Amino acid sequence: MTPPKTVPVRRALISVSDKTGLLDLARALVAHGAEILSTGGSARTLREAGIAVRDVSEHTGFPEILDGRVKTLVPQVHGGILGRRDLPAHVRQMEEHQIAPIDLVAVNLYPFEATVASGAGAEDCIENIDIGGPALIRAAAKNHAHVAIVTDPAQYADVITALENGGTTLDQRTKLAGAAYARTAAYDAAIAAWFAGQEGEILPPRMIVAGEKRESLRYGENPHQKAAFYTDGSNRPGVATARQIQGKSLSYNNINDTDAAFEAVAEFDEPAVVIVKHANPCGVATAATQAQAWDNALRCDPVSAFGGIVALNRTLEAEAAARIATLFTEVIVAPDATEEARQILARKKNLRLLLTGALPDPAQGGVVVRSVAGGFLAQTRDSGRIMPDALKVVTKRAPTPAEMADLIFAFRVAKHVKSNAIVYAKDQSTVGIGAGQMSRVDSARIAATKSADAANAAGIDHPLTQGSVVASDAFFPFADGLEAAIAAGATAVIQPGGSIRDDEVIAAADRAGIAMVFTGMRHFRH
Structure with missing residues (x-):
């Protein structure tokens, strides 16, 4: 049977760790006649804002138990999500067991990745492994023909627009389902990597690589290639953590070359400058001052330096910025820049200035991955x-x-x-x-x-x-x-x-x- 193109939302389940945008979504749901089911902190936030909400435990007739570890893992919830409205047998069983359909599920997961990144101990990390959340997400995504699954506050605006137009569309629900499975896959990948780390397995028997798209790029190495930039959540200082202060959007080649330059300049303790062209250093120097380091690095190969990437391992100073600005440069990357240096570079409208806040640790471990036909190679970083x-x-x-x-x-x-x-x-x-x-x-x-x-x-x-x-x-x-x-x-x-x-x-x-x-x-x- 053909799935309905538009599904009005009469009942929604909300259970979110990240409360960003929650009140806007909830108000829109109520305004369009939806009943909201919720749990714990989400329900409390909604009530404090004056939004009508029904506890999941009241809806199911089963209390939260085991310190909240079990609250949505019950038939009344999963039956309401997984039941197919187009199958008479499903509808009959739902009625027989008094299972009300749920048309929208808004869930984001316990912050496991952030907990690990904070350096928390094993017990805290384990307590932040979400069980009910992934189960709800996967159930709703499987039944996306009838249920919308919302896993990211960035999706709320489009959902609110859909509510104003009568309900979620099939195309929208399909896209949301795909995003939902990608989220649970990345979440499980992070958990698997943490467990491998606990066992000291840098290269485990099954490796899962996950990333979040930061931006689509105009093209790849060449104009006929598609490309995108993904972050891996490691927060290693570099292009992925940088603030772009000015200039055009970064290209695929810009990102690759900037990463090479910044990793190289981090090798040195003294004021250092690295100039990179096509992922290779064409000039490197350390000196008592940044300006002198720039002069010495440029002298090595001034021809190749034209249109290159410049990396510094200190806050960019005005004198060095003025000297660098005399040469056409694609990107400058540094931990920071003085206000005077920023003003000097602001005259170069197309020059990208990236400030990372810190340097990568050359001795830090980690895994580097490279694709090959039929698989990929993985190795520890050359530290x-x-x-x-x-x-x-x-x-x-x-x-x-x-x-x-x-x-x-x-x-x-x-x-x-x-x-x-x-x-x-x-x-x-x-x-x-x-x-x-x-x-x-x-x-x-x-x-x-x-x-x-x-x-x-x-x-x-x-x-x-x-x-x-x-x-x-x-x-x-x-x-x-x-x-x-x-x-x-x-x-x-x-x-x-x-x-x-x-x-x-x-x-x-x-x-x-x-x-x-x-x-x-x-x-x-x-």
């Missing part, structure tokens, strides 16, 4: 960080203190450069970056060539790589990559080690009189 006492000197000459500081800096940058990654650095600034090449020696040569171009642009008569150190994200499989770095002027090298030809590479370093250290840790980034 590895090498300290000087973890390094092994493998050459006759050990690095000087200045070289060692630059080696640590360069290796932290290499962690955020696509493999094969080669990073030349000097005085806590990158001076050449080679990214994403199929051959490590090509990355070394490309980085050196770009460094020479940058030197020419700056009016410097020698390559910026002269006297630099060099970092490789993975071992040198042959000595040729190291030899290319030596030819570029590198005096010290940091690399993971572990190649079957390590002895050949070490010998090449010793012949050139340079220092080399092994980290024992690689940073592939594909």
Whole structure:
């Protein structure tokens, strides 16, 4: 039998944790002749506002028990929701058992995700696992041919409009049902992830990935691709938590590149600037001031920096903002910005300024997911960080203190450069970056060539790589990559080690009189 296109709401069940917009919805229901059934805090809120409400326990003749754990899990409620009005047998049974039909269910769930995010203990988290709510939602969604299920205050306005037009429509109820199942799926995913965490299972036997759409994007990486931005509820500082102060809407590529830049700049304790283009750093520097860090980062590759993303790990100051504003930049992201800096950037109407409130913790765990045909890959975030006492000197000459500081800096940058990654650095600034090449020696040569171009642009008569150190994200499989770095002027090298030809590479370093250290840790980034 064809479901009714429009269903008047004569009886509604309301049981919400989030009371946002509740009174507007309830007043509209009463104004259009609906009886409201409710429980606990929802009923109390409605009564205090002078809205007529009937307790579910009065409606069912069964009291709330077990500290409220059982209040709607009764036939009079679920029968009223699940009963099909188009089946005579269902109608007859409902009449026989005095089960009144319920035409609209408004439920949002106990705040389990927020409770976990607050750092609450296990007992509080378990008490905030909603049981009756998901059961009501799923029942109403299953019978959406006759029942409207409302799970989000953002849906209230459309429901109120429907009430004014005589009732909910089939198309509306179908969309609400889909949203309802998505909500319970995400809720269960959060609970499953919490239980896995309690057991120390970072990658459990069954992984559920859930997200909430923050916005639809104009397109994806290319105009013919559709795209949207989802948040995962983790609240890791970054694009998802940022306030956009000015500028056009972010694109798919903007979001991807901004995330890469902000994760990279968080690696450093000193004032730092990272410039990213196509998800790869093209300039990174730390310095005593933001303005100097910007100048040093820009000098590494001023050509690629045009139209890039700029990330800072401090409150953006006016002097740095003024310097950045001289170059066309898509996005600036920082924890905060001074009022003077905001005023300077406000003149650049299309520039996006994002303020995150905090930095991501490079040492924080978490899982990174990437889709493949027929499934997805999951791995823990690369939170590895090498300290000087973890390094092994493998050459006759050990690095000087200045070289060692630059080696640590360069290796932290290499962690955020696509493999094969080669990073030349000097005085806590990158001076050449080679990214994403199929051959490590090509990355070394490309980085050196770009460094020479940058030197020419700056009016410097020698390559910026002269006297630099060099970092490789993975071992040198042959000595040729190291030899290319030596030819570029590198005096010290940091690399993971572990190649079957390590002895050949070490010998090449010793012949050139340079220092080399092994980290024992690689940073592939594909």
